[in-house]
Each structure stands twice: as C-alpha cells, then as structure tokens.
Amino acid sequence: MKCYRCEDIINDKNVSEEHIILNACGGRLKSKSLLCKKCNSIFGDKFDCELAKTTNDIANLLMIKRHDGIPQPISTTRTSTGEKYYLEYGGSPVQAKTNYKIIPEDSTKSRLMIDAKNRKELKKTLIGLKRKYPTIEVEKILDAAEERRFYINDSFEINSHIGGNDVFKSITKTAINFYIHQGGSRAYIKHLLPYLEGNIELDIVWMHYPDKDIYTPAKDEVSHVLKIVGDSKEKILYAYVELFNLHSFIIYLNESYDGVDIDNDYIFNVHNYEVTKKRTHIRLSRAGLTDLFTNKDAKPFEKVKKRYARILTIANKQQDKHQIHKIISNAIDNSLGLLPEGTVIDEKVLNSMINKLMERMMPFIAHRNNIKNIN
Ligand SMILES: [Zn+2]
Incomplete structure (x- = not known):
C-alpha cells in the first residue's frame, strides 16, 4: 500500500482514513490505503473545505448525519422583514x-x-x-x-452555488479516490496530481446534466453516485460524480488510456446508508467526451431547477418526520417521563400525555396547512 500522492509506503505511523466521498456530504465509504496522513491533510486543507461549504446547505436541509456530527447552521435572511x-x-x-x-x-x-x-x-x-x-x-x-x-x-432566502476551481479539484480527488479504491493504477492518474496541488491548471472537470438521467433514484431516495469508466477501445478513462442526485460532474481522467476495461458504479443512499446494486447509464465515446468540454456554454438551468425542486420536496418530508418525532418524544418526556418508576399509568396520566402532545401538534398541523395554502 502506497500513498497515491507521495508514494510513501503507508504504515502504522502515517496511516490515515480517507473518505472517498466527503464526510461533510455524508459519505461513508472509507479507505486507509489511499493517502498518507500528510497528503490527506494537504488535500483536505486545500480544497475539500470549499466543497463542504458549498454543499452544507443541502446537507443541512436533507438532515444528513456525518461521522462527526451534523451540518452547520445556514445563514439566511427572512424574506418579509430582511432580518x-x-x-x-x-x-x-x-x-x-x-x-x-x-x-x-x-x-x-x-x-x-x-x-x-x-x-x-x-x-x-x-x-x-x-x-x-x-x-x-x-x-x-x-x-x-x-x-x-x-x-x-x-420564506427564507438562501444563496446556493456550486462550482469553481476548488470544488472541481475536490470532485477530481473523489474520482481518483474511487478509481484507486477500485484497484486502478496510479500511472493513469499521476499527471493529475500537480493539478490538485495547484501547480498546473487543467480543464478536466465540468458540470454534467444530461437530458436523460444517468441514474434514476427511487421516490424519496437521495443518493451519491460514483462511476468510473475505462474504455480500452476509445482509449479514455473518465468518472461521473453526482452528489445528492443534485450536482453532477464529468471528470476526464486520462485521454490516452491503454489499461483494462472498467465499468464500476457506487450508489450510496444518504439517508439509510444502503449501497444499491442498481446501475448507472452512461457511455461516452471519445468524441462525445471531448464535446462536453468544448461546448460548455449550454446552461442547464431547467434541469438543475427540476432537481432542486425534487430534493427540497424530499427535504421537507424529512423535516416533517423529524418534527413529528420531536413533538411525540417531547410529550412523552414531559408526561410519562416525569413519573417515578413503577407508577401505574391511569387515565389521568394518559390524558396529560395527550394534552401535551396536542399542545404542540396542533400548531404544527396548522402551520403545515398554511404552507400548503401558500403553495
Ligand atoms: Zn503521501
């Protein structure tokens, strides 16, 4: 096991765990044989935090759980008052x-x-x-x-954006992580390391919102999608990265690829942590891939809008579920939970619990109806 950045042998002293998809995005696939501790922190400090920052809003609204806690609060403005x-x-x-x-x-x-x-x-x-x-x-x-x-x-206004040099580098690293994790050879990606280190500029990552979905999530499913294709006939190696079924990128890893054919998917549900066996649909020719990078100006607003609408609807459902759960456990804690152990639960106790529950549930239901009426 060698670090793919500095090629030092990874041992007990310099071992570090690398999240293949950022922990900030709720990624759970990890490996200790990708980067040494030093290189992991160099890359992490350089550009991963930018991707973490730009995806924090969605991670928060979707109620993603990270290995080390929950996403940061979102700074926002109340529309009617400007507060x-x-x-x-x-x-x-x-x-x-x-x-x-x-x-x-x-x-x-x-x-x-x-x-x-x-x-x-x-x-x-x-x-x-x-x-x-x-x-x-x-x-x-x-x-x-x-x-x-x-x-x-x-309503509250949130400014959301994705893209930029650092985000593209972080996405490239995710693609390289996945490729090496799947047994890929460093020889085919080593020319990308100076790009990640900021020593050269490369035009190898771009947003990709195809007309037909590369992966069609089930109802209410939110997943991260990784795909690596090595095509020995077309002599190309590329990756597709989709975060939260919302933002998606193509990464052109190698344009003179002469390795084995690869076609690997990783689809990870961010809420139930399941890895599905379903497959993605993407197969690009050399000309098709080149075309994506030469005709970049097509603006995919409509497709992005559709994806946002879907994700925010799912986020709302998640939040409602969470809110109802909170209301119920709060009612139990403030009624049954206050009684000494061994107390017989009689009608009076039950009524007090129901009252506590309704006290909080009614405003919630009224609020939900209000929102429905506004929409
Ligand atoms: Zn290293």
Whole structure:
C-alpha cells in the first residue's frame, strides 16, 4: 500500500482514513490505503473545505448525519422583514440577533422590549444594557420573561452555488479516490496530481446534466453516485460524480488510456446508508467526451431547477418526520417521563400525555396547512 500522492509506503505511523466521498456530504465509504496522513491533510486543507461549504446547505436541509456530527447552521435572511436568521439542522429558523427597543413612557420611565432567541442571549443583552441603564434588574426581568415557540409562515432566502476551481479539484480527488479504491493504477492518474496541488491548471472537470438521467433514484431516495469508466477501445478513462442526485460532474481522467476495461458504479443512499446494486447509464465515446468540454456554454438551468425542486420536496418530508418525532418524544418526556418508576399509568396520566402532545401538534398541523395554502 502506497500513498497515491507521495508514494510513501503507508504504515502504522502515517496511516490515515480517507473518505472517498466527503464526510461533510455524508459519505461513508472509507479507505486507509489511499493517502498518507500528510497528503490527506494537504488535500483536505486545500480544497475539500470549499466543497463542504458549498454543499452544507443541502446537507443541512436533507438532515444528513456525518461521522462527526451534523451540518452547520445556514445563514439566511427572512424574506418579509430582511432580518438575519440561522436555519438550524433540518431548516428550523432561529433569529440571529437579539432585538430590543426602548420606548420612553414619560420623563422618568421607559419601557424596554427585548426579543431574544433564548434565555442565555436575553441575559447577555440585559447585562450589556445595565451598564448604560443601571436601574435594570436583570434577574427580575429574566424571571418575568415569557417563552414562546411558534411557526413562522414566511420564506427564507438562501444563496446556493456550486462550482469553481476548488470544488472541481475536490470532485477530481473523489474520482481518483474511487478509481484507486477500485484497484486502478496510479500511472493513469499521476499527471493529475500537480493539478490538485495547484501547480498546473487543467480543464478536466465540468458540470454534467444530461437530458436523460444517468441514474434514476427511487421516490424519496437521495443518493451519491460514483462511476468510473475505462474504455480500452476509445482509449479514455473518465468518472461521473453526482452528489445528492443534485450536482453532477464529468471528470476526464486520462485521454490516452491503454489499461483494462472498467465499468464500476457506487450508489450510496444518504439517508439509510444502503449501497444499491442498481446501475448507472452512461457511455461516452471519445468524441462525445471531448464535446462536453468544448461546448460548455449550454446552461442547464431547467434541469438543475427540476432537481432542486425534487430534493427540497424530499427535504421537507424529512423535516416533517423529524418534527413529528420531536413533538411525540417531547410529550412523552414531559408526561410519562416525569413519573417515578413503577407508577401505574391511569387515565389521568394518559390524558396529560395527550394534552401535551396536542399542545404542540396542533400548531404544527396548522402551520403545515398554511404552507400548503401558500403553495
Ligand atoms: Zn503521501
């Protein structure tokens, strides 16, 4: 086992685990025989974080679970008010800033109105204000503060983009990882390493949204798709990478390929972690592949829009499922969960649980109906 970047032998001291598809995107296929520790961190620092950043929104909304946790909150703007918000895991909006207003009532008194996302933020703001207004009684206000939980029937704007040099490099690395992992030879990809290291520029990656889907996911399925084709007749080696069935890329790995024929797929469901045995449909001729890189200006907006619509619909279903699960476990925790062990569950206890459940479920149902009406 040699590191494909520096060719050092991989041993106990320099071993590192490489995610073939980024962990940030929920990739679970890993290998310890691709890159040594040093090279793994060089590549990771160089461009993987850019791909992680640009796919974070989708990973968050789809509620992807990573090996080391969950995606970052999304910074966003509430459409009707222009206020800054964060969308937490699964798209729950939380206001970014604490808002306050001081309204003079007469010459000696003023009314203070504060709207904070939680008690901790409220306390912080009150302590800050106390410096300017020493009569503020922080603890008294904290005690009197009212907590409210509500659904916002409004839209939030997210700026999403994909592409750019670093994203293309990260995608190229995914393709190389998969190729080497499948037993491919370093000889056919080593000319790409100076490109990954930023020493040369190459035009070998491009977005690819074909008219006919290369892979057709099942209803509500979201998968990552990897494909490697080595064609000894056409003398080409190329890869296809599709993330979240949303963004897809062609990577032209070698244009004078004289190795064995390869046709390998890896299709990984990001929610149930299953690897399907289904196959992708892509077979490019040398001329067809060259054409993809010479006629790049065709703008695939309509196809991308269709894919976004599908993914966001699935994301909504995921979020609803998550929300309902949260409501139910919260109702149980706050009723049955508070009883000492061994308590007999009688009608009174059950009613209290149902009340707790309905208290949270009704606003949720009303909110869902509201959204349906808006749509
Ligand atoms: Zn190395």
